[in-house]
Amino acid sequence: MIPTDDQELIESFQAGDEFAFVSLYNRYKGPVYAFCVKMLLSRSLAEDVVQETFLRVYENRDRLLNTDAFKSWLFTIARNQCLNQLRRTNRQVSLEGQEHAEPVAPLPEIPAHQLEKSEKIDLVNHFLAQLKPDYREVLILREYQNLSYEEIAAVTRSTVSAVKSRLFKARRKLAGYMEPIMNRERQGARSPAPTAPDAAPDAAPVSGSTPPPA
Amino acid sequence: MEEALNLYVDGELPLDQQAALFGHLAACPACRRTLDSVLSFRRWSRQEPLGVPPALDDAFFKRLAEHKARHTRIDRAADRRPLWQAQAPVTLRAGLTIAIVVFLLGLFVPSNLQPVPARFAVIGEEELVELPAVAASEPGRVEPLYVFYPGLTIEASKTEEPAPGESL
CATH class of the missing domain: 1.10.1740.10 (RNA polymerase sigma factor, region 2, helix turn helix motif)
Incomplete structure (x- = not known):
């Protein structure tokens, strides 16, 4: 059997x-x-x-x-x-090293909802690259692998409280990285899309994306 | 409230605490933005297909077969040994070089040691034992007996020829 x-x-x-x-x-x-x-x-x-x-x-x-x-x-x-x-x-030099300083492409100047799927994936990788490995690993284990706090602590040889601390800090940094894009999204939502000052609908492909809410 | 927000995102916030979090979110735009960003990141991250390429399986099983063929089990513990316990193979050339260097150093090392006088062990003494009584009783015996120690050895001397007509 x-x-x-x-x-x-x-x-x-x-x-x-x-x-x-x-x-x-x-x-x-x-x-x-x-x-x-x-x-x-x-x-x-x-x-x-x-x-x-x-x-x-x-x-x-x-x-x-x-x-x-x-x-x-x-x-x-x-x-x-x-x-x-x-x-x-x-x-990355080590877990205690400085944050990743590799030059990256500038963020797209369009609202999040107008991003193509591949652009969103590139942005995710871009944000992950900004994080230190010890922040990145807990975020990946949680968001991609759906491991519990206890399992992440076992994998990273740390405690549950340390895992929570690193995960929360990673998300705080992530929110900071995404802030410009999310702000453009909110501004686009508040104003009509054709007249949004930074929407630049002609500058980026919008195929497959949903129109901005009125 | 940040902890409660993260626990909620992870599905770990108890139900009785969720009402307080929602009340805070209604009044706090910063926390709403954070929640929005985290959830957007989660949505975006799940859009990427991360299937295993078939070439990975082929390459892995090829490496595994090579590993089995070698039948070598790599001792990872050796990597973790401290330096003073490290073991490394020495080439013949290195071994010979070390031996020659040690030999040459031995030639030039000054020796202050006095030569050790040779010692001889006395393994036995010769003692002359005179046996006058025997000599008197046996006029034919004219030579002494020799006694050697530690073992006892007696050398008997020959006696005079018996007189003619005496029986042996």
């Missing part, structure tokens, strides 16, 4: 069942890949890190004593690999 839940898969994997490992890989490769992409902001680097993460899982399967904590253990490995990769690529 093929095991289906995580615990059975992990126990089978630890007992030497290779198919159980493949099942675990297929189950978790997506979340780990998404986490790595957002942490590294690079898909090619994320692919390398995902491979390295699961190789470590394969090598160190005996070290996982609590099979209930597999997800936290897996993301801990992925997180450490991401931080190592960030250090190697000099994107």
Whole structure:
């Protein structure tokens, strides 16, 4: 009988069942890949890190004593690999380093609702790049992976109160980064779209976006 | 109120505290803007497709197969050993160099030690034991007995030829 839940898969994997490992890989490769992409902001680097993460899982399967904590253990490995990769690529020096100072493209001068999907994705990546890795990781684990505070604390080897503190600070910074765009959105909502001074409807594509509310 | 706002965003704020938060939001434009920004970020972040590319699976299973083929289990604990416990292979050239250097240093080290005089252990003494009684009773015995220590060895000397006609 093929095991289906995580615990059975992990126990089978630890007992030497290779198919159980493949099942675990297929189950978790997506979340780990998404986490790595957002942490590294690079898909090619994320692919390398995902491979390295699961190789470590394969090598160190005996070290996982609590099979209930597999997800936290897996993301801990992925997180450490991401931080190592960030250090190697000099994107961020360390968790205590200064905030990311990479030159980025200026924010679009259009309201948020007129942004295309790809522009919104670029903005998300732009805002994530502004955050320090220790803020970025808690935000990603919460917003993308939907981990609980306790799980994030286990992954980042910190306490729940520290996780909350970092998450709230990250959101405060995020709100500050998004403020100009959201302000334009509100100004566009208060005034008619054709006469909005900074709406610039002719300057940006509006296909697929909803018209501003009257 | 910021904590309550974040807990609400995360779905962790108890129901009995939500009314107070909503009352605050109604009166606080700054908190409304923060909430609006956080929720907008959440909406935008979920628009990005983050599917795993098929090439990742191929590359990973190829690496895994290579890893299994090598049958080498990398000892990550070795990376965490302190420096004084670090172990590293030494090449033959390095080993020879170290041996030559140690040998040369040994040649030039001044030696103040006096030569140790040779000591000989006395393993036995020779003692002359005269046995006058024996000699008197046996006129034919003219040589002494030799006794050696620690073991007792007695060298018996030959006696004179018996007189003709005496029986042995």
